[in-house]
Amino acid sequence: GENVEQHPSTLSVQEGDSAVIKCTYSDSASNYFPWYKQELGKGPQLIIDIRSNVGEKKDQRIAVTLNKTAKHFSLHITETQPEDSAVYFCAAGRNSGNTPLVFGKGTRLSVIA
Amino acid sequence: EAGVAQSPRYKIIEKRQSVAFWCNPISGHATLYWYQQILGQGPKLLIQFQNNGVVDDSQLPKDRFSAERLKGVDSTLKIQPAKLEDSAVYLCASSLASGVNSPLHFGNGTRLTVT
Numbered sequence: 001g002e003n004v005e006q007h008p009s010t011l012s013v014q015e016g017d018s019a020v021i022k023c024t025y026s027d028s029a030s031n032y033f034p035w036y037k038q039e040l041g042k043g044p045q046l047i048i049d050i051r052s053n054v055g056e057k058k059d060q061r062i063a064v065t066l067n068k069t070a071k072h073f074s075l076h077i078t079e080t081q082p083e084d085s086a087v088y089f090c091a092a093g094r095n096s097g098n099t100p101l102v103f104g105k106g107t108r109l110s111v112i113a
Numbered sequence: 114e115a116g117v118a119q120s121p122r123y124k125i126i127e128k129r130q131s132v133a134f135w136c137n138p139i140s141g142h143a144t145l146y147w148y149q150q151i152l153g154q155g156p157k158l159l160i161q162f163q164n165n166g167v168v169d170d171s172q173l174p175k176d177r178f179s180a181e182r183l184k185g186v187d188s189t190l191k192i193q194p195a196k197l198e199d200s201a202v203y204l205c206a207s208s209l210a211s212g213v214n215s216p217l218h219f220g221n222g223t224r225l226t227v228t
Contacts, residue, residue, distance in 0.1 A: 034216070043117070043204050043219030044156065089155050095212065100146075100169060103155030
């Protein structure tokens with residue numbers, strides 16, 4: 001089955017700097033890669049996703065890149081703000097059938113003001 | 114729109130006791146999921162419902178866990194008897210349909226502590 005590895009497990013950045021979180025996946029059939037943000041005491045919330053037919057997607061300060069050949073994808077947050085502090089999860093899944101999403105172990109991002 | 118509702122928010126029980134969690138998905142969402150999130154890890158799928166039928170329960174420890182979604186709306190997840198390793202946050206999520214074209218919407222979870 002699918003296995004998703006996520007790095008780093010913790011990340012501290014100064015406010016205004018960029019943050020990058022990387023994930024690798026094992027199943028070459030996976031073609032959907034969402035990123036979730038989880039704040040303390042809340043459930044994960046989808047912030048951006050990418051499908052295997054594109055290599056990059058941006059939404060304001062957030063971007064995700066995908067390298068299908070190497071089977072890795074990354075989340076980039078620019079101009080970080082204190083409210084970006086949270087745990088971020090990557091996940092991988094297939095567009096077809098009912099194969100469930102497999103999540104990484106998460107990255108705790110701390111943005112220091 | 115109202116989000117996914119879960120209750121209770123917290124539960125503390127002793128091992129070998131039983132516990133039940135409740136979930137009300139977003140109105141109109143046909144697919145409902147229960148995830149287990151152990152501290153420091155990502156969510157792991159326990160069971161997926163499509164309307165009131167089970168789609169995937171391959172990772173549900175069926176000797177102690179059970180779930181139902183009568184009438185295809187609300188769902189309950191039960192653990193009987195609980196073990197120490199069941200301590201985790203139990204997240205309910207829903208989506209319009211199955212498959213990754215329908216994003217998951219998570220509730221805030223129930224934090225279970227088994228002592």
